[in-house]
Amino acid sequence: MVIKIKLATKIFKRNDWYVTSPFGSRAPIKTKKGITTNFHNGCDYGTNGEKWGQYALENGKILSCGIASDGAKFIWVNYPRINKKILHYHLDSICVKTGQEVHEGLLLGYTGSTGMATGIHLHLGMKNSNGGEYEDPHNYDYQLKNINHSETSKIDLIEIAYEVIAGKYGNGKTRIDKLTNMGYNASDVQKIVNEIKNKELKGTNFYMVKKDDTLIKIAKKFGTTWEKLYELNKDIIGNNPDLIKIGQILKY
Ligand SMILES: [Zn+2]
The missing domain is CATH 3.10.350.10 (LysM domain)
Known part of the structure; x- marks a missing residue:
């Protein structure tokens, strides 16, 4: 038996999040800087306006973190087992450092609205570990580790x-x-x-x-x-x- 859950559920350790803007939407989005119609290269998750903690999925490493050019606090985490790197964007605060090893459930930071955001949410991005195009993180079924078939x-x-x-x-x-x-x-x-x-x-x-x-x-x-x-x-x-x-x- 294989157990799969949404990345957002694993990251927030709860499942009352909701999608506020899906991946790939070309619909105009209102931001602090006005209307933008850019391709949405991640999925946005609402948190009831609360600064929920965001947690590591499993063993991995912080590739980079800090403040992006638009003012958003962000973290990139690499997870070798699943061959994905995950971007947490618009964080209110960051609790890890670049190069740090992380493990399942480790607090990475808190959800916020730094950068070009209209409210508190998580913009979640996902790529293969070795790079390439952004993929839809909401379409990805995270497979829990340590599930044996016994x-x-x-x-x-x-x-x-x-x-x-x-x-x-x-x-x-x-x-x-x-x-x-x-x-x-x-x-x-x-x-x-x-x-x-x-x-x-x-x-x-x-x-x-x-x-x-x-x-x-x-x-x-x-x-x-x-x-x-x-x-x-x-x-x-x-x-x-x-x-x-x-x-x-x-x-x-
Ligand atoms: Zn977004």
């Missing part, structure tokens, strides 16, 4: 799926936002939620085994005995009732 991810997702069913994350967009904020792929969680619910709709009751479950625990939950449960699910569990596996779907 059972662990599935274990977490089943836990979360049950919490979703219990109503812990609300519904619709609220749910998706909360899950995304926690670093989960909301649609992967939803798939498991659906899997559990679809089984339950078919008359027979089903239960998906989660972390730390035992047959006795499950039996207790559904007011039955582990012996009856085992009898019902022998074909799935096999010879040893102690060996139920996470993600197995049991009848009860």
Whole structure:
């Protein structure tokens, strides 16, 4: 399973940002210096007029930072793993130095409106590490590092799926936002939620085994005995009732 999130979510460590001006727009933009129709070589993110912190994505290095000719405070960070360099522009203040090594979650600076900006926002730019044209950073799916493809991810997702069913994350967009904020792929969680619910709709009751479950625990939950449960699910569990596996779907 691969988890991807928007760069802005990772940079702000929150997801209530909004796009105020997309990449590539040639629509006239009003600035302090008047109307400009320049190609927009980044994506602008609004922050409710607040000076939110901006944080490093992962291990990288500050290529340069300081004050640009238009007065904007900026930082260029290079991230070798993803082969991208990222520009943070219009910062209110800068918390790093050129040449500094950074790591995930390190505070780089605060969102501001320095330079030609009409309000507090982040202008985010992105290029390949070795240069070239600006790319649309909003179109880029940042792939979280250290996501392994082992059972662990599935274990977490089943836990979360049950919490979703219990109503812990609300519904619709609220749910998706909360899950995304926690670093989960909301649609992967939803798939498991659906899997559990679809089984339950078919008359027979089903239960998906989660972390730390035992047959006795499950039996207790559904007011039955582990012996009856085992009898019902022998074909799935096999010879040893102690060996139920996470993600197995049991009848009860
Ligand atoms: Zn911009």
